[in-house]
Amino acid sequence: MADFRTHTQVAAVLSGGLAGLALFSGLASLPEALFYWAAGTLGGILPDIDSDSSRALRIVFRCLGVMAATLSFITAMPLWPMSAVLGLSMSAYLLVRYLLCQLFAHFSVHRGVLHSLLANLLFTLVAVVLAYHLFQLSAKVAWGIGGFVFIGATIHLLLDELYSVDLAGMRIKQSFGTALKLTDWSEPGWSLLLVLQVAACWWLAPSPQDWQLVLQHHQLWPWAAGSGVMHSLQGLSEWVRQGGTLLMGGF
Numbered sequence: 001m002a003d004f005r006t007h008t009q010v011a012a013v014l015s016g017g018l019a020g021l022a023l024f025s026g027l028a029s030l031p032e033a034l035f036y037w038a039a040g041t042l043g044g045i046l047p048d049i050d051s052d053s054s055r056a057l058r059i060v061f062r063c064l065g066v067m068a069a070t071l072s073f074i075t076a077m078p079l080w081p082m083s084a085v086l087g088l089s090m091s092a093y094l095l096v097r098y099l100l101c102q103l104f105a106h107f108s109v110h111r112g113v114l115h116s117l118l119a120n121l122l123f124t125l126v127a128v129v130l131a132y133h134l135f136q137l138s139a140k141v142a143w144g145i146g147g148f149v150f151i152g153a154t155i156h157l158l159l160d161e162l163y164s165v166d167l168a169g170m171r172i173k174q175s176f177g178t179a180l181k182l183t184d185w186s187e188p189g190w191s192l193l194l195v196l197q198v199a200a201c202w203w204l205a206p207s208p209q210d211w212q213l214v215l216q217h218h219q220l221w222p223w224a225a226g227s228g229v230m231h232s233l234q235g236l237s238e239w240v241r242q243g244g245t246l247l248m249g250g251f
C-alpha cells in the first residue's frame with residue numbers, strides 16, 4: 001500500500017487541480033475552491049483512519065477535537081464565565097482526541113469496512129452534514145466539500161490498489177483486491193451499521209439539488225468559449241474527421 005506521504009501528495013495535487021478547474025470555470029469562488037482543495041486532501045487520508053497507529057487517525061481526531069472545542073466554546077460563551085468556558089473547551093478536545101480516538105482504534109480493523117467505497121460515501125455525507133449544520137455553509141458548498149472528500153478518499157483506495165501491483169517484478173502482491181472494494185463482506189454487521197449511518201446522514205444532509213441546477217444552467221469553461229480555445233478544438237476535430245475519411249477512402 002502507498003505510504004502517508006504519497007497519499008497526501010497525490011490527493012493534494014489532484015484535488016488541487018480539480019479545485020482550480022472549479023475556480024476557473026466559475027463553479028467556485030476562491031475561498032470555496034480552497035475549502036474543496038483541503039477537503040480533497042483530507043479525504044486522501046481518511047480510509048487509513050482504521051490503522052491504529054496511523055498518522056491519519058491522529059490528524060483526523062485532532063481536527064475533530066478542535067471542532068468539538070470550538071463548538072463548546074461558542075455554545076458556552078454567552079452563559080458561563082470565561083475560565084469555565086476554557087475548561088469546557090479543553091475537556092471537549094481531550095475527550096475527542098484521546099478517549100474517542102482510543103475507542104475508535106479499539107473497534108476498527110485496518111483495511112476493514114472503513115477502507116471501502118461504502119465508507120467513502122459515509123465520509124462524504126458526514127462532511128456534508130458538518131459543513132451545512134455545524135459551519136452553516138450553503139447546501140451547494142457543503143455538497144462541493146462532500147464531493148471532494150469522496151474524490152480524495154477514492155483516489156486513496158485506487159492508489160493502494162496500484163501499489164499492490166509490483167510492476168518491476170510483474171507480480172501481484174497478496175494485498176491486491178483488499179483496498180478498492182464496495183464494502184468488507186466478511187464484516188456484515190459493521191457493513192450494515194455503515195449502511196444505516198449513511199441513511200441517517202442522507203436524511204440529515206440538505207438536498208444536492210443546487211448542484212443539479214448549477215450544472216444544468218452554468219456555461220462550463222466560459223473562458224475557453226471566449227478565447228478561441230473551443231474554436232481550435234472544433235478545428236482539430238474537423239481535421240481528424242477529414243483525415244479519417246481520406247484514410248477510409250484509401251482502402
Ligand SMILES: [Zn+2]
Binds near residue numbers: 001047048115156160
Ligand atoms: Zn490505505
